[in-house]
Amino acid sequence: MKVVRQGSDLRVGWVILPYSSAVTDLSEIQELISTIRARRGFTTEPAQLVCLLAEEVCEVAAEVKKTWSPNYPDLVPSELGDELADAFVLISALASAFRIDLETAVRAKFLEADGTRRWATAGEQTPDDES
Numbered sequence: 001m002k003v004v005r006q007g008s009d010l011r012v013g014w015v016i017l018p019y020s021s022a023v024t025d026l027s028e029i030q031e032l033i034s035t036i037r038a039r040r041g042f043t044t045e046p047a048q049l050v051c052l053l054a055e056e057v058c059e060v061a062a063e064v065k066k067t068w069s070p071n072y073p074d075l076v077p078s079e080l081g082d083e084l085a086d087a088f089v090l091i092s093a094l095a096s097a098f099r100i101d102l103e104t105a106v107r108a109k110f111l112e113a114d115g116t117r118r119w120a121t122a123g124e125q126t127p128d129d130e131s
Contacts, residue, residue: 060087
């Protein structure tokens with residue numbers, strides 16, 4: 001399906017959606033993903049999304065395997081990027097299915113809660129906020 005910018009909108013096939021190339025807010029990206037998936041008629045059923053996500057994670061693994069296995073061609077970063085994007089879209093869809101705002105969740109877990117946690121694998125490093 002062809003994606004075309006039309007002024008400040010995005011045309012995805014025959015559907016025109018508001019879009020800005022300056023979208024940097026994860027919540028806006030999540031909403032755009034949700035809107036496009038709904039317009040395309042894609043599933044929002046959590047169990048199906050988890051299965052699709054598992055499939056995409058396996059495709060990420062297959063791409064990364066190319067970095068060390070002599071039985072496969074060299075890794076093409078753009079192909080890995082495509083698979084990571086597919087996985088991200090499905091993570092976003094799964095979060096949306098449960099009305100979880102990913103930006104809020106990432107900030108709360110990764111930046112705040114994990115930022116003050118001591119990690120055994122990190123050696124003698126101090127929590128992020130003490131650096």
